[in-house]
Amino acid sequence: GAEQKLNILDYLDDLHKQKGNGTIITTxxxxxxxxxxxxxxxxxxxxxxxxxxxxxxxxxxxxxxxxxxxxxxxxxxxxxxxxxxxxxxxxxxxxxxxxxxxxxxxxxxxxxxxxxxxxxxxxxxxxxxxxxxxxxxxxxxxxxxxxxxxxxxxxxxxxxxxxxxxxxxxxxxxxxxxxxxxxxxxxxxxxxxxxxxxxxxxxxxxxxxxxxxxxxxxxxxxxxxxxxxxxxxxxxxxxxxxxxxxxxxxxxxxxxxxxxxxxxxxxxxxxxxxIGKTRPVLFEHPKKGAPMHGFTDNYIRVEMPYEKNRVNTTCKILLGDFNETGDALTVTRIIE
The missing domain is CATH 3.80.30.20 (tm_1862 like domain)
Structure with a gap:
């Protein structure tokens, strides 16, 4: 059973005793x-x-x-x-x-x-x-x-x-x-x-x-x-x-x-x-060299220039247009 995968060591002794294909049905x-x-x-x-x-x-x-x-x-x-x-x-x-x-x-x-x-x-x-x-x-x-x-x-x-x-x-x-x-x-x-x-x-x-x-x-x-x-x-x-x-x-x-x-x-x-709506965004840890990003409550990916103090904080923002790659919206401004 998948729920027993963390206890696999407990079954190794039994495995040595098996014949044939060495399969153990635990549950x-x-x-x-x-x-x-x-x-x-x-x-x-x-x-x-x-x-x-x-x-x-x-x-x-x-x-x-x-x-x-x-x-x-x-x-x-x-x-x-x-x-x-x-x-x-x-x-x-x-x-x-x-x-x-x-x-x-x-x-x-x-x-x-x-x-x-x-x-x-x-x-x-x-x-x-x-x-x-x-x-x-x-x-x-x-x-x-x-x-x-x-x-x-x-x-x-x-x-x-x-x-x-x-x-x-x-x-x-x-x-x-x-x-x-x-x-x-x-x-x-x-x-x-x-x-x-x-x-x-x-x-x-x-x-x-x-x-x-x-x-x-x-x-x-x-x-x-x-x-x-x-x-x-x-x-x-x-x-x-x-x-x-x-x-x-x-x-x-x-x-x-x-x-x-x-x-x-x-x-x-x-x-x-x-675009043009106000939503709360929870900003995440960006990858090195990448823009800061986060997701709105309704799962819009948002990007903005990196600000360390914004990581793992929620801000209300005004959603802007698409970024250059078209996979996220930009931040027009942070409201609070």
Missing amino acids: QSQDIRTFSPSCSRGDRTRYFLKVQDGCDYYCTYCTIPFARGRSRNGSIAEMVKQAETVAASGGKEIVLTGVNIGDFGKSTGESFFDLVKALDRVEGIERYRISSIEPNLLTDEIINYVATSRRFAPHFHIPLQSGSDEVLKLMHRRYDTALFKSKIQKIKSVMPDAFIGVDLIVGVRGETEQFFNEAVRFVYGLDISQLHVFTYSERPNTQALKIDHVVNPQEKHERCKKMLEISEKKTHEFYSSQ
């Missing part, structure tokens, strides 16, 4: 129930708090339930304690992570919404971001709460995987395009400037040209900010291997390219819509 994936909390800090100013692990969804293309086990989580009290530790160390931003974070609470009788409300009360943390959350688990009460929250950012990352209802059925996803679209519309109705990132998989088994074209039309019509596009690759022992119609590698490449072009257009349009 069947369906029996994994332990949760190992972690909160890590990368090279940026933000922290990543794992609130959940495993998944009870058996999508036809995915091996995560077999590799990571059943859905499980720590308690809200434990997560709050982790956030308080981050605040005490000077951390300002936390990203909530997990395999299926909207499923939080299954092993403790709590809920993800309860977790959001509890974390929002932790003093010292200025900003939380919710990482990938299933559309069917992103409830209206969560969206409404984020819209008025003191600390949760207007930034969502929602897996769509396909914009074709027929392909979603083949994938065994738990929603259709109508539900997905309603979630986007709900977010935008209460947070017009929210950044919305969307996961897509192209070239899955069963994705005919007709179904792909349906997906293109659907995605193009969504009021979103960015696409994260993945090219389907087959995984042993998945149910997807039983589906007819295999997409050849060249066609997968072309479909990926087409979706990425849509993504670039969506991101440029979203950035353009924010």
